[in-house]
């Protein structure tokens with residue numbers, strides 16, 4: 001269950017293509033059984049989320065769930081997994097509660113918590129001497145929780161987030177917000193947008209003449225899978241994320257080549273997260289010999305997994321969220337080049353999770 005239309009369509013397509021890639025590498029099998037993938041377009045639409053999950057588990061008789069991108073929509077999947085014991089692997093949505101107060105033995109995430117990348121960005125900014133910054137985002141869980149990470153990171157390094165400016169998801173009427181930036185007297189603007197919305201925001205930020213006056217940074221989604229469309233508007237932008245295009249490890253090199261070969265597109269963080277969701281599921285289903293009802297077996301194996309990811313190998317926290325490096329990146333010539341580590345082996349605080 002992923003968005004294949006709307007502002008996050010490209011994210012869903014790359015996640016799905018990478019799941020297919022890993023499945024193909026395994027000869028289409030997990031735990032000794034052939035695996036059939038069912039695609040459902042959730043459109044990042046909250047109104048249809050519960051119905052979509054019920055369709056997958058009912059009519060489509062899905063035994064395992066992989067999804068989704070949007071932090072609100074994912075809660076319908078989390079709910080279903082908690083109630084029915086169906087394995088759920090979240091390949092993007094960073095909603096904090098999924099691995100904090102609503103953590104569950106059957107819910108796993110191969111992506112991030114919204115707090116993680118933004119914390120790294122805030123920390124890096126504070127260390128560069130920024131004392132005052134603002135945060136601009138969509139007003140929903142992902143943007144708001146990332147804002148908290150940004151605030152925490154900045155504060156830990158002696159800076160302060162003095163203002164948050166927001167608009168409803170997935171609106172793109174950025175002009176009234178951009179008009180306020182010069183009056184804020186901040187040294188930097190941090191931001192969470194992604195997909196089509198990020199393309200437009202970064203372009204309009206530059207077009208408004210702000211790029212050279214108040215540097216724009218943020219969770220790395222801002223420039224992820226979007227650089228070609230953003231063009232010069234993104235050049236030189238610094239962001240923080242658990243992945244970077246040029247990461248120099250053998251797994252990343254082979255993954256990027258295989259993904260390009262399969263999809264005709266460059267890999268990005270979304271592809272990496274989808275690939276790792278499939279890797280984690282393979283580990284679980286192999287341990288359970290393909291029986292999704294053998295909960296103890298797949299939970300134990302997935303909890304203990306060490307995922308050989310293109311981002312660098314990672315393990316899961318007790319709340320089932322990746323413990324991972326947050327890289328500082330700079331957009332150069334159409335690539336998000338890694339220029340340092342903003343936060344090493346960063347775990348989400350996991351507040352309120354009492355793992356069973």
Ligand code: PHB
Pocket residue numbers: 008069070071072092093094095114142193194195221
């Ligand atoms: C989210 O809603 O959790 C979300 C969406 C897109 C991203 C990152 C997080 O790129």
